[in-house]
Structures are given as C-alpha cells and as structure tokens.
Amino acid sequence: MAGISLNYKYTAFKTIVWKEIRRFLRIWVQTLVPPVITISLYFVIFGNLIGNRIGQMGGYTYMEFIVPGLIMMAVINNSYANVVSSFFSQKYQRSIEELLVSPVPNHVILSGFVLGGVARGLAIGVIATVISLFFSGLHMHNLFITLMVVLMSSIVFSLGGFINAIYANKFDDIAIIPTFVLTPLIYLGGVFYSVELLPEFWRVVSKLNPIFYMVNAFRYGILGVSDVAVGYAFSMLVLFTAGLFAFSLFLLHRGKGLRH
C-alpha cells in the first residue's frame, strides 16, 4: 500500500462522507423528522408535565437535569442508526462492491462511514439542543468537555452500528440490537434519573453500562454535575473507541460478510 498518497486518501474519504451526508439529507423525512418529534414529546411529557411534580435532581430542575441525557440519547440513536442502515443497505443491494473493488483502504472506508454517522448524530444533537431551548435555559459548564463527549460518544455508536451491519444478514438483524440492547442501555444509563436514587446493587450494575459514562460526562459538561468522575468517563470512551475501531478494521480486513 506504499503507493497510496494522502491526497488520494483524503479524496476518497471526502467522497464517502459526502455520500453518507447526501443520503441522510435525501431521506430527511425518515432521518431528521422522527427524532424531532420524539424529543419534543420527551420534553413535553417527562420534562414539563411529569417533571414539574418531581422537584429538583442534582441541584437542578428535573427538566434541566434530563436535557443533557435526552440530547445524548438522540445523538447515540442517530449515529448508530445512520451507519447500520446505510452500510447494511449497501451490503444488501451490493453497492458496497463499488467501494470494495476500488483501492480505498479499509481504514478510510471505516472512517468515512463513521464520520457520516457522526454528522447525522451531531445534526440531531444540534436540533435537540435548539428544541430544549423552548423548555429550558441553556447551561454550559464546560464547552470543551461537552463537545468532546458528544463527539466521542457519536464515534463509539457509529462504530457499533458498523459492526452490527457487518454481522447482519437481513433487515431484521439491524433492528435487534437497537431494540433489545441499545434502548435498555440508554434508559438505564441515567438519562432520566441520578443513579444515587438506586439501591446499591443497581448502582453497581449501572456502572457496567457504557452509556452511563457518556450521559454523565455530557451532563457534567453542561450542568457541572455527574454521578461519575469525568476523567474516568473519558478513559472509558477512549477505550471503547479504540476497541471498536480495531475490531471493525479486523472485520473489514477479513472481509466478513463482504468478500467470499
């Protein structure tokens, strides 16, 4: 692979990313509208109607407390959904062969799809933030931590979506993980409550959930409160990113589900 110039890699990378962005913008009714409706409902029902009766949590109103979690939930879901659906549908209709017969190196293919997922995740994150302004004021305890956490979380779940798509053989397979794994992890990851409210056993169990660290680190960036040390949460994010990236590359090199 000595013959591959950086310029070539950049062109190929840009092409993949732009194609991914074009895809989710083309089907905006499926990709951008549903999260807007869902997040608005969460804000209205949990934040406004029920939240007013709950009182304060972590020193903030319940609405203020759940805003970071809901934004993070939207970012995670959409990053994952973008990569899993895009890569699997390309695999299913075999248009992924356009890339596989080309000289694009595997790490560029992977990075391109991941950035496509990050682009959609962040786009939804921005939309969710704007919606939250209708219900609550915007706090910003630490902008750098907030941006880094949302970016890394988006990368982690884009990689998760990629691995799911590699293993998937039919469309049902790309719905199983989001339904049976992702959703429970998000709901149990401290989006709607502080783990301090849980009994000791479930508090320990919660700490095995990677989304718990993302939600709390993000909440720290916005509100300055967290159930876990931010440095520890960052270490976990770096670990997940590195591990999933390496595993995804390994699958691509092996041609799992792609080359016969």
Added chain:
Amino acid sequence: MTPAISIKDLYKTYDNGFQALKGISLDVQEGDFFALLGANGAGKSTTIGILSTLVRKTSGQVQVFGQNVDTNSYETKINLGVVPQEVNFNHFEKVFDIVVTQGGYYGLPVRLARERAEKYLTQLGLWDKHNQQARTLSGGMKRRLLIARALVHEPRLLLLDEPTAGVDIELRRSTWEFLQGINRSGTTIVLTTHYLEEAESLCRNIAMIDQGEIVENTSMKALLRKLHQEMFILDLRHELEQAPALNGQVCQLLDPGTLEVTLESHQDLNEVFAQLQALNIQVKSMRNKSNRLEQLFINLLKKPEQHA
C-alpha cells in the same frame, strides 16, 4: 511485455465445499479483447471476482500488470474497472452521482470526475438521464451505467461479467461498438458472456472454462479453424415441401422458405449452388449461421460418456 493478467494454478473452494476453480492458468496480453466462456457455474465469475478482490482465492497466484493482487492491491485496483454481472448501484441515487462518486473512490478530484462522468454517460447514450434516479432506467440502460461507472477512472484493464445480459439487440450492438472503440484506444478488455456470437464478434482470444478447468485457451481464429463444418442459411425464392437431396452435403428445411446447408471443410458453396440450380431451386439470399462457436463450445464441453 508484462501481461495484463497472469493467473497461475488458481484454486477456489467456497465455504460450502464447492470447488469453483481447479488450478486454472491463464495469461491475457495488454491490449487484448479476451473472452472467458463457460456454462453457468463453470468458474467465470469466480475468476473475475478474484481479479477484482471480491472473492478470496484458496491458492495460486494472480497478477495484474505484473502486480500481485494480494500484496499490491492499490496498484492492481487502480488499473482495474469492473462491470459486474448484476446491477449493484444504489437505485435511489442519481445516475450522475453514481459515476462521480465512483470517480472519488479512485481519487479523482470532483471537477475531473464530473467531466469524465459527462463524457462516458454521453458516449453511452445516458446523458439525458443523468439527473434521474437510477431506478428509473431500463434494464439495458442500467447495464450501460455500470460500464460508465467502471470507466470513470479510465482503467487500463476492463473486466466485464456478462455485460449485455438481458439487453435488446440494438442496444447490444451499440454497446459492442462502444467496447470495440475503448479497446482500440488501448484498454485491455476481458469479458465473460453467454452470447457466443458476442465473443465471436468482439474477441481476439478466448478461453473456455468448464467445471473449474480451462478446456481451451487460444486465438478466436485458431479456435474457429478447428470447426470441420460450417452452416449456411439459404432464403429461397419459392417454397419447398421437402428438403432437396444434395449429393455430398447435408441439408434440411427449417421452414418451407428456408434451407440450412452444412458444409464440410473440404467442400465449397459452388457445388451446392450448382446442384440447387440443377433442381431449379432459386436462392434469394444467404447468411452464415452465427452459432459456429456455439457448436464448438458444445463439442468441447461434451462429457466423455457422451462421446462414447
């Protein structure tokens, strides 16, 4: 000169145990127009798949312009354009975007990719559809789009797996002309096809593959010389009730106005015409039956027990 393709002792056994290739060896020279013929499941698409890296070989050596496909995949792939057997683009993308995006995968700057896309879509008669979603194209147009997409980076070697399958005659002919032009400009072309007439019309060299083995690898001319018989179709001015009895030649009536005459290699047409004239049978027109290669193909692929 380094061959465009050099394949040595290539084996492929799929995970389900099916042995698709049983040690084939093959060279294709640069500038050639080469046909790979074989029945369904013979191993043609597996060979194309290994060259394009979509299929992993079990063992053997494969080089493209002297570069090993395993160790120098960038150098081999950058020289390769692939037209697959099945349509494999995103049907919801616009025709123009499909070709331009493929250019990006080969490192073409957007401006150059757009110029090339316009050039090849125009040459293949698709420019007026460039802003439409690919799903709106007809079957023949989709196959032409595959060709435009494979050419956007102007590869030195073009692999075509059944390029005109399901395409109507007119579109097939114009696709042939286009491919001949590409070949004349220096692009090496390897095609697999079921249309033996296609191979006979286009290709200079040919390999026949049967059950994973090469059974013939020679020039088209040399191959056709192996035919001991040639068939002609005669359109008659007046209808006949039964085929005339010709002395030395086999003939049969295809319909009351069409006669098929089979000539051995040592016979000539003058004898046929002399006999027909003597029988007062007038020939309106004549054409060569275009399945000479088909006949040879069937002969070559006959199982030993069928010869017995």
